[in-house]
Amino acid sequence: MLGSVRHSKVLAFSAPRVWEIIGDPADLAKWIPDFASCSVEGTTRTLTTKSGLTFDEELLVVDPVTRRIQYELKLPIARFHRGTLDVVATGENSCVVSYATECDPRIMALVIGAPTYRGLVELERQLNEGE
């Protein structure tokens, strides 16, 4: 079985407002504090962590209509990975942001999912502070 981890935040901001911040996959390092840099070329996203690791991800879905981003991480230690970021409107000025990580081996879901949690905390901070 895959390991599955999902972090989420209920935000008092509209889904379009939240999507402005997180909808461009090249902006990941602007709201997940673990990353020092992020770039996208074609469907390949390259990330460098503040701890000095660099790796590539394959972007599978970038859908501004359903507000979903989905991707696979390419790392030898992860036989399978899928990350899914969703923004779901729950009202005119409210939404749920859900960030799911599925992985084999299962423990890697916890490890890779950790920055997604910290990203949601940072996202909420940026929204609250109007950044």
Add this chain to the structure above:
Amino acid sequence: MAKRILFITTDQQRYDTLGCNGGIYSRTPTLDALAASGIRYERAHPQSVVCMPSRATMITGQYPSTHGVWMNGVSLPIDAPSVVEELSRAGFATSLIGKAHFEPYVDPFAAFPETLMATSQTHEHLDPWYDGTIGPHRGFDYMATAAHGSAGPLHYSRWLAAEHPEAVGMFYPTLDGNLEVNAAGGGDTGAVQVANNAIPREWYHTDWVADQTMGWLTDRSDEEDWFCWMSFPDPHHPWDPPSSELGRINWRDIDLPAGYIEDVAQREAVLGQKPRHWMQWYEGSLVSNFEAPLEWVPATLTADQLREVTAKNAIEIELIDEAVARVLAQIALRGWDDDLDIFFTTDHGELGGDFGLMFKGPYHVDGLMRLPLIWRPAPSRNVTAQVVTKPVGLIDLAPTFLSVAGLPDASWMEGKSLPVHDEDAQQRGFDSVLTEWDSELFGVDVHLRTITRDNWTCSIYAPGTSHEEHDGELYNMNDDPLQQVNLFHDPSAKGHRDSLIEELRRSMPPMRSPLLAVVAPV
């Protein structure tokens, strides 16, 4: 005169492994001497039986429900209250040397200060305190961290890799290639988490922790108040002490522990009376928590494997006792002993073969809950040696440190300063002690709460993967010290059960909400 506090902890050590507590394998003359001249507690319990929540309780003086570290892999918030911050504010020099584990170990993103300090080869880090003050991380001026081997980014691992790279591969790898707790067997019997480790003793983490502590103490002046948390990673698995020391105890000479039921049918009958997750783990159909090897089936444990684990565990404890002796000798040479309070305990116990099980998990029995705890008050205060039989908790340590330091109580602490004798315990209401467990891991959840009072232990379960609302455990430890007869549904014990449950529900603080995120396996 200066105030000095030496707080010595080990990891995953059973009550019955010290000579002063009736242990027969490890020779522990140093710790036994502290107990003989101080206060030995016969019923000290942790508030959680895994590392991170328990250590968070030690430093905050709060229950896991309150500080929020509800399972391993949850980080204690950076700005959580800390008794060490109070000591630092009062002018104490403060250090933690050895195993901290307030933050996750598996941290490849270096998101936490414990990792950052080690990767940057520094020993201090500034962070916000609970009251908004900026100060040393959790109050520690100096941190030098270690865990159970050479893996990971902590100071000991970095030191070993730099100074003795040939030794890095000598340790048993605690985790396997999938980052699960390793189930590979080793040693002479193929026992899980056992290895013969060729590392020279002086490079092993136990002696490293003592050496680092002595180095920090060397820099202290005679006038300085100080608090030093010397935190040994052993005797937590893996059981891989330096091979040079194996001659101390021959595993073939080990008698099987009293809690190990040799007859398989009898063992399984005992497990069958307990809530379902006991038998499910034993037979290998459910590993509810990360702390036990996923691929290891307890029913496969052989008597010889248990003997070898017990022997290696005992050797690790002897090495700790000798390391403590070295540190105390240095302190004596400085002439500080008369004004030194010494505490010794551990974060939780070890099943150690009880019921055919090892390691730890949601099993609130004495193997995991009854801990060694010794307080040797400063001899200058003329406290007479005592044995306290009333129940106390690790939650009571932080208030005790404040008391020893002459500082006022902290309103956020939920424990009380440890009693100095049974009458003191009686007068101050040390009647019961509480322990919590919550875990949610990949679709499996377990939630239980336990109270120990008047030599009864009662656990209640919340509905979960393996449990229904009315599951529970009740043991009369006067008649059944090995906790083999579950009286929870016995009509003759209903009065005791209901009284204990009523007090448990009344005493337990509510769970912090929302739950803090699990961001690592451990």
